[in-house]
Amino acid sequence: MYVGIDSRWLARTTVRNPVSSTLDLCTGSGVHALLASSNSKRVVAVDINPRAARCTYFNAKALGLTNIEVAVGDLFEPVYDEKFDLITANPPFVPSPVDTLGYRDGGNSGEDILQRIVVGLPNHLAPGGSAQIITELGERMDEPLTSRLRVWLNGAKMDILILRLSVNSAASYSIGHANGDEDYDTFLNSVHDWSSNLRKQGYTQVVSVLITIKWSDTILGEPWTRVEELQPPHNNAGKEVEALFIQERLSRKLNLYEILKQSKMRRAGPIGLTEARLLGSELRANSQANLLGSALPIFKWLNNVEEEILVRMEKPLTLAEIIVITQELNFQEEAVILAIRSLIRNGFIIMT
Numbered sequence: 001m002y003v004g005i006d007s008r009w010l011a012r013t014t015v016r017n018p019v020s021s022t023l024d025l026c027t028g029s030g031v032h033a034l035l036a037s038s039n040s041k042r043v044v045a046v047d048i049n050p051r052a053a054r055c056t057y058f059n060a061k062a063l064g065l066t067n068i069e070v071a072v073g074d075l076f077e078p079v080y081d082e083k084f085d086l087i088t089a090n091p092p093f094v095p096s097p098v099d100t101l102g103y104r105d106g107g108n109s110g111e112d113i114l115q116r117i118v119v120g121l122p123n124h125l126a127p128g129g130s131a132q133i134i135t136e137l138g139e140r141m142d143e144p145l146t147s148r149l150r151v152w153l154n155g156a157k158m159d160i161l162i163l164r165l166s167v168n169s170a171a172s173y174s175i176g177h178a179n180g181d182e183d184y185d186t187f188l189n190s191v192h193d194w195s196s197n198l199r200k201q202g203y204t205q206v207v208s209v210l211i212t213i214k215w216s217d218t219i220l221g222e223p224w225t226r227v228e229e230l231q232p233p234h235n236n237a238g239k240e241v242e243a244l245f246i247q248e249r250l251s252r253k254l255n256l257y258e259i260l261k262q263s264k265m266r267r268a269g270p271i272g273l274t275e276a277r278l279l280g281s282e283l284r285a286n287s288q289a290n291l292l293g294s295a296l297p298i299f300k301w302l303n304n305v306e307e308e309i310l311v312r313m314e315k316p317l318t319l320a321e322i323i324v325i326t327q328e329l330n331f332q333e334e335a336v337i338l339a340i341r342s343l344i345r346n347g348f349i350i351m352t
């Protein structure tokens with residue numbers, strides 16, 4: 001059974017909070033169902049290929065895991081109208097001119113299976129639940145990846161986090177997938193087929209992404225979408241994915257000012273600050289920051305207000321103390337609040 005780098009990326013980024021139920025779609029070897037067994041009371045693993053289902057069943061038995069149910073079927077079909085706290089999926093996602101590998105080919109667009117999974121989420125995700133999907137998405141000029149996801153969610157109030165883990169140009173993607181390397185002509189024809197398919201789809205590049213989708217935290221609030229570009233995780237990063245949701249939601253709170261007044265703030269950990277000069281850019285930034293020791297490090301340009309707050313936060317500070325310190329630098333209170341909001345959003349400072 002297939003276990004690839006994409007399987008590992010999903011395994012490393014899955015949020016592992018204790019939950020009642022998990023659904024692993026496109027389970028294959030069952031790797032994500034087996035991992036979910038430790039933090040989920042009940043796990044349902046689904047694959048359309050009976051051989052994959054048998055493999056998952058065998059793996060669960062071999063590991064003595066008794067809370068995994070295995071079903072053969074097409075995506076949500078075996079679970080009817082059931083809802084789950086966590087849904088994981090690593091579907092066949094390759095935008096392919098052929099239809100030869102059931103675990104790989106996602107139709108010409110690569111989205112045949114992915115789209116049906118996302119469409120099904122509002123019906124199958126329990127309140128407070130989240131879905132984590134590792135996939136590739138073809139990227140078109142001037143079309144944000146998220147617009148497709150919003151269309152598929154059909155107005156459901158769900159927040160979307162997309163982590164862009166790696167990017168391939170259409171040309172290198174076609175060469176990488178072409179077959180016939182024993183025969184030059186066959187290989188060139190295959191490269192042509194793959195690149196023509198990508199061109200027909202309008203894809204200029206193909207991006208590996210982890211998509212996390214959750215119900216929005218308030219019925220009234222507008223659902224948000226956040227996209228981050230970062231390195232693929234080498235260690236378990238589920239807690240960091242969860243933290244991104246917590247930070248984004250906190251930074252969007254309308255009463256953030258009131259919350260800040262009631263608590264102290266401190267740096268989230270050791271922070272690497274790289275002094276930099278930006279040439280030929282509109283962006284007014286003079287340093288780049290990243291939280292050291294992260295499994296999913298995010299590098300962010302800081303403006304001078306953000307930088308000064310971070311540098312001067314040697315110990316936990318109240319909002320009033322931060323404002324006094326920054327007044328010495330002639331920063332306006334409004335700019336300070338904006339900077340704190342951004343530092344919270346990017347996980348550089350936390351409340352104690």
Ligand SMILES: C[S@@+](CC[C@H](N)C(=O)[O-])C[C@H]1O[C@@H](n2cnc3c(N)ncnc32)[C@H](O)[C@@H]1O
Binds near residue numbers: 004
């Ligand atoms: C890329 S593999 C992922 C395997 C495993 N989850 C992992 O991460 O290593 C995709 C799997 O999706 C299954 N699959 C394809 N179409 C499906 C469908 N319509 N419903 C359920 N499973 C499907 C394939 O049989 C294959 O096992």
